[in-house]
Amino acid sequence: MDKMIIGTALDNNLRIIAISAKGTVETARMRHETWPTATAVLGRALIGGLLMSASLQDEQKLTIRFLGDGPVGAVIVDANAEQQVRGYVQEPQVHLPPTFDGKLNVGGAVGQGNLIVSKDLGLGEPYVGQVPIQSGEIATDLAYYYAVSEQTPTVLALGVLVGTDSQVEVAGGYLIQLLPGAPDEIVPDIERRLTDFPNVTTLLKENDRPEYLLSKIFNPDEFEILEKRDVEFRCTCNRERLKDLLGTLEVSELEDMIAKEEETEMICHFCRQRYEFTPEELRLILNEKADI
Ligand SMILES: [Zn+2]
Numbered sequence: 001m002d003k004m005i006i007g008t009a010l011d012n013n014l015r016i017i018a019i020s021a022k023g024t025v026e027t028a029r030m031r032h033e034t035w036p037t038a039t040a041v042l043g044r045a046l047i048g049g050l051l052m053s054a055s056l057q058d059e060q061k062l063t064i065r066f067l068g069d070g071p072v073g074a075v076i077v078d079a080n081a082e083q084q085v086r087g088y089v090q091e092p093q094v095h096l097p098p099t100f101d102g103k104l105n106v107g108g109a110v111g112q113g114n115l116i117v118s119k120d121l122g123l124g125e126p127y128v129g130q131v132p133i134q135s136g137e138i139a140t141d142l143a144y145y146y147a148v149s150e151q152t153p154t155v156l157a158l159g160v161l162v163g164t165d166s167q168v169e170v171a172g173g174y175l176i177q178l179l180p181g182a183p184d185e186i187v188p189d190i191e192r193r194l195t196d197f198p199n200v201t202t203l204l205k206e207n208d209r210p211e212y213l214l215s216k217i218f219n220p221d222e223f224e225i226l227e228k229r230d231v232e233f234r235c236t237c238n239r240e241r242l243k244d245l246l247g248t249l250e251v252s253e254l255e256d257m258i259a260k261e262e263e264t265e266m267i268c269h270f271c272r273q274r275y276e277f278t279p280e281e282l283r284l285i286l287n288e289k290a291d292i
Contacts, residue, residue: 001230004083005210006054009223010189013182016223017054018174018210019231021047024085025160025171027233031272032088035095036162038072040104042089043160043171044138045077049087050231051156051175052117052142053079062119066141068133070111071096078270084234086270104162110136117145139173146177153178155190159200170204174213193217235271242266242275246285254286 002021009016025043028034034042049064056062058081066075073090096105113133120126129149134141139158146154158173176190194217203213214223246254246266257264263276277285 001232003210004050004054004229004231005214005225006227006229007214007223007225008179009176009214009218010186013179013186014190015177015179016174016214016218017051018172018213019047019050020170020172020204020208020210020213021050021231022168022171022208024050024231024233026168028087029166029168031233032092034089034092036166037096037104037106037109038089038092038094039162039166039168040106040160041072041075041094041109041138042077042087042092043168044106044158044173045075046085046087046233047158047160047171047173048138048142048156049077049079049085050083051173053081053083053085054175054229056081056119056121058122060119060121062117064142065116065118066110066113066133066136066138067116068111068113068136070109070136072109075110076269078236083229083231084236085231086233086235088269104160106138107136110138112136115141115145117149153187155194157200159204161201161205170201170208172200172204172208172210172213174200174210174217176217233271235268235273237268237271237273239275242268243277243281243285246277246282247289251286251289254282254289258282258286 002023004019006017028042029039061080064077071094075089077087079085096108099105115133116130118126118128131145131148134144139156143154143156146152155176160171161169163169258279266275
């Protein structure tokens, strides 16, 4: 199973998180049948969501929405406190020519627009922060969100390497956050460490354990791993929920569906799971609706 590690570094002045999540991103690729550029977009957003989910507790959850004007359309990711993540891109069959340095053109696929992060912390109204998309490369955008919306200086790196067979070879990322009270000189120290630092995918190809990413930034005596958690692609949809959704349709819409006298198919946006409902089931839903 894919892993996330959480710890501290440089005398408890930094919170550090790293993830290796090839299985999570490969599951998403297979479910959504994404093409390479879209795989990288969705994969980075899923890993970003997982990194952000480390601070959630109990029933809390968060949603990341990239609403850009690029060819993949909207990018939606949900993550919960158990590090279960799900997500989709509006147009999965997107592959663009690579960038000048040979990378998948994630920024071009996402385009310009807004990044909206909502956190349901179980306090009634969710906390919602919105910032303009900076580069569409996902990591810089999430770091910008943290800086502007949460006033938390954050370094975030994400990477998805897609092989020539279109499958995910490696995927992962890390997050470094300044904890309150950290001395000012720590910022240039981190910048120095990350100057000319290798890509996440280059490192994970050498060794795909999340510890490896952190060990390249910090010396062994400079950081401590406090927790190790499993992460996975998992959707919360089920037949009952889809049925409830059908129950919210207009009576006339349900009647039209029943009149067709064939199975109605519903597909979950997040995981592409198919659910079929017979006209008899729809009739029951319609009757329940009439009872309310
Ligand atoms: Zn689903």
